[in-house]
Amino acid sequence: MKQTELPITMKAVLLPAYNQNVIRAMVGLKVNDIAIPAIQRKQVLVKMEAATCNPSDVAFIRGVYGIKKNLPAIPGFEGCGIVVAADNHPAAEMLIGKRVSCLATSDGYGTWAEYLVTDYSNCIEINKNIPTNQAACMFVNPLTSLALMDIVKKSGRKSLIINAAASKVGQMIRSLAKKEDITIINIVRREEQAEKLMNEHEKYVIISTDEDFDNKLKSMAAETNALMAFDAVGGEMTGKILNAMPESGKIVVYGGLSGEPIGGISTLEIIYKKKIVYGFNLMDWLKTTETSAFKHITDDLQTLMESGEIKTEVQGQFNFTDVIAGMKQYLGNMSAGKIIFCP
Numbered sequence: 001m002k003q004t005e006l007p008i009t010m011k012a013v014l015l016p017a018y019n020q021n022v023i024r025a026m027v028g029l030k031v032n033d034i035a036i037p038a039i040q041r042k043q044v045l046v047k048m049e050a051a052t053c054n055p056s057d058v059a060f061i062r063g064v065y066g067i068k069k070n071l072p073a074i075p076g077f078e079g080c081g082i083v084v085a086a087d088n089h090p091a092a093e094m095l096i097g098k099r100v101s102c103l104a105t106s107d108g109y110g111t112w113a114e115y116l117v118t119d120y121s122n123c124i125e126i127n128k129n130i131p132t133n134q135a136a137c138m139f140v141n142p143l144t145s146l147a148l149m150d151i152v153k154k155s156g157r158k159s160l161i162i163n164a165a166a167s168k169v170g171q172m173i174r175s176l177a178k179k180e181d182i183t184i185i186n187i188v189r190r191e192e193q194a195e196k197l198m199n200e201h202e203k204y205v206i207i208s209t210d211e212d213f214d215n216k217l218k219s220m221a222a223e224t225n226a227l228m229a230f231d232a233v234g235g236e237m238t239g240k241i242l243n244a245m246p247e248s249g250k251i252v253v254y255g256g257l258s259g260e261p262i263g264g265i266s267t268l269e270i271i272y273k274k275k276i277v278y279g280f281n282l283m284d285w286l287k288t289t290e291t292s293a294f295k296h297i298t299d300d301l302q303t304l305m306e307s308g309e310i311k312t313e314v315q316g317q318f319n320f321t322d323v324i325a326g327m328k329q330y331l332g333n334m335s336a337g338k339i340i341f342c343p
């Protein structure tokens with residue numbers, strides 16, 4: 001391992017215990033000095049510049065995410081920084097000195113710390129002109145949006161329903177869809193979110209609490225022949241959307257913001273209208289995407305980020321020591337943008 005004057009301890013946000021109650025989980029977070037873990041085979045050490053807070057981090061500290069870690073854990077799945085040391089594997093060593101967007105491993109410490117040890121394959125070398133707050137959010141949502149848009153492109157469909165359309169993923173999919181001339185039906189849950197989208201000249205915007213939501217969605221879906229939907233909410237909404245879609249409609253569930261099991265799907269729609277529900281998970285997509293294809297995708301992504309076509313709105317920046325204040329602000333208005341944590 002190549003290593004020059006590295007500290008042996010780091011400041012990190014620690015989660016001592018999972019708690020389904022998000023407030024209790026959040027106020028339980030502590031900032032402590034802990035030992036920097038040893039670099040394992042094919043791994044690198046990243047000196048973190050910034051990390052973000054996503055819905056997956058919120059679900060993680062509650063203990064309701066698909067990944068659970070040994071406690072105390074360091075939360076945070078993505079961020080960016082400089083690679084300062086590496087295992088003596090050639091691909092890992094090549095990253096030394098490089099600025100990277102990085103993803104935490106599913107069994108190691110997370111990104112809300114001064115340093116991150118992660119697999120070299122969890123790092124994307126980033127162009128100098130991508131700002132830190134964008135690089136810190138480059139892995140999870142932008143790649144998910146590109147992967148979901150690839151599903152639409154391969155299906156040949158020209159219309160799409162998005163639930164939780166005011167989310168960052170929703171924004172990014174809208175931006176990508178414009179280039180492909182794909183019509184979007186945007187489902188949001190609040191009046192101000194609908195207003196914002198209408199001010200952005202979105203033709204189809206519908207609020208999930210509207211009295212006549214089911215019928216309105218059904219008529220919009222019929223008018224646009226929307227046979228594909230992306231749902232990040234789950235619960236009864238998944239059923240409502242699928243039931244409103246025309247025959248052969250498919251819904252991809254990629255988030256569980258409602259915290260509720262999927263429900264309300266008409267059995268008859270599945271049997272007689274050939275409708276399908278399936279899931280998308282970025283981690284599986286990363287595992288199944290070949291290295292050369294991944295390189296092309298991330299190069300294209302950086303071009304989109306440089307042109308501003310893919311951009312993550314950021315509502316605030318906090319020091320790790322203010323992690324609770326930062327999370328409170330994010331949870332108070334997730335649509336307003338991401339929170340960036342800096343060491």
Ligand SMILES: NC(=O)c1ccc[n+]([C@@H]2O[C@H](COP(=O)([O-])OP(=O)(O)OC[C@H]3O[C@@H](n4cnc5c(N)ncnc54)[C@H](OP(=O)(O)O)[C@@H]3O)[C@@H](O)[C@H]2O)c1
Nearest residue numbers: 055144166167168169232254255257258280281282334335
């Ligand atoms: N499967 C994967 O691999 C993958 C990858 C990336 C992202 N995701 C998922 O994508 C979703 C969006 O992530 P993001 O980072 O783009 O989110 P975000 O912009 O940071 O914020 C969440 C958005 O969802 C809305 N929302 C929250 N709870 C909701 C509910 N119960 N019903 C309807 N809307 C709700 C929020 O609206 P308010 O402002 O009204 O709260 C906000 O607009 C999340 O579920 C995330 O886990 C999944």
